[in-house]
Amino acid sequence: MQISKWKRIVIKVGSALIAPHGNGCSSHYLLSIAQFIVRCREQNIEVVLVSSGSIAAGSHLFPGEVKNIATKKAMAAAGQTEMMATWDKLFDFPTAQILLTHADLKDRERYTSVRETLFSLLEYGLLPIVNENDTIVTDKLKVGDNDNLSAMIATAADADALIICSDIDGLYTANPQVDKKAKLIPQVAEINDEIYAMAGGVTSSVGTGGMKTKIQAAKKAVSHGITTYIVNGFTEQSFNTLLQGGNPGTVFLPEQNPLKENIHWMTHTASAQGEVVIDCNSSPELADDPSKLKSEEIVSVNGEFAIGDTVLLTNNDGTKVAKAEVNYSSCLLSYLSEQTLDVEAQENLTTKGPIISDKNIAILNKSE
Incomplete structure (x- = not known):
């Protein structure tokens, strides 16, 4: 799907891009992502940003090894403001914060409210920035990773494309960090057991999602007719290629007979x-x-x-x-x-x- 045909996209950015060095937020890798968002908006493409990173952004304020869950929630509370401030300074248009738990998405009435809020923000030209509310979330209420959250948001927003930023170029036949013979798969027409088997574990020491969660997210998105990309978020060229209508990583093609919105919600979001x-x-x-x-x-x-x-x-x-x-x-x-x-x-x-x-x-x- 060429960028010229996009009307609305969701881009997911992980903790490793937000706070790569463990000492708070850094704009080093975010500049090219922000520029990509700006250029999409210049082409009248609406953008929703799903951004992890609150715990990683706030961890430097709590020195020492932290195992206490309450302290991690405090990290999220402190880091969320720093993360939003970092994003906000990269744009010359207003942004808006949306913090969610799975409870907000699995309840139909609240899910509809989230949709309406997203549509209103986009209508008035704001950039919605979505994150899981790590400050209050519990094991029972959390989505668990922002890859799957981004797919739920892409569905809720009726997006045309979902772009998931990773620390490698896309889906490989094996883990490229340990297998030199691993080859990048540029296109996936069907997500099956073979594709899941290729997904390795977590490749980042900062984030909580690995390639498996990205494949799960892609499955959710393509079943609603949303073209999904896994790209290397650490290289500016990834976003330049997307703007030129190319594929810099792995593209997952949308299913020919996508699920209706309410059936998709029941299948992939409702608990x-x-x-x-x-x-x-x-x-x-x-x-x-x-x-x-x-x-x-x-x-x-x-x-x-x-x-x-x-x-x-x-x-x-x-x-x-x-x-x-x-x-x-x-x-x-x-x-x-x-x-x-x-x-x-x-x-x-x-x-x-x-x-x-x-x-x-x-x-x-x-x-x-």
Whole structure:
């Protein structure tokens, strides 16, 4: 996809680019990225920046070896302001800070609010700068890495392209730092097990994401029709090549039949609050249309969830069937699954609506 066709892009910048030397933020590697953003905007391409780096930026203010999680959160609080100030001074247009946790994205109402905020900022010409809120996030609420966060934001923003900056040129057949025979893969048409197998571990001592998380992010993005690049963020030439319409690293081509926004959100962003085990063997149609689920086809109910929550539907052989919005609480479904209901009782349930909402269903064997 040529840059001339882009209307909106998301660019992800990691901690190693923000604070490469461990003594606070540095603009050394950020200048070329900022210039790229400026030149994109000059071509009427809207840009959203996903920037890691708050902990790395604030770590120099807390000397000594830090193992305490509370102190790392304090690092994030101090480093976030320094990081935003560093970005802000590189632009002659206003920026805006958006701090998120996974809870803000997996809840449909809050996710929609994030979308509306992004669209409003872009409409008024501001540069949204997004980061995970490391100061308050917990293990239960965190995305965990900004590669996957950038893919979620690219989807939320309806971006045309996602550019993930790395410390190497792209995806290689093997780790190029240990295997001299490793070759750069310029284009990936399908992300499969072979592609995942090529992804090594973390290559940076500063960041939390390695090549595997970048592939995961690319999978999320291309399934929504977003062209995704992994490029070397440490070289200015990467961004010059992009501006010239070239590919400086690895490009992941968008899927031909991308998921609709609500199905993509259900598949890749929403978190299942519980599990409903069903019997697809006796009712094969459930594998393609779980909205037809009846109480007698429920084998068991695991976890606690409320009406409107997202649940994972699993066949009794352990196969994941779908993620979907449920119209009954876990308590009621557990009761129903243990009862033998007569015809009148089944009709009464039907009048209250189906067990599974037919509006938000992601069939996992088709969409993952």
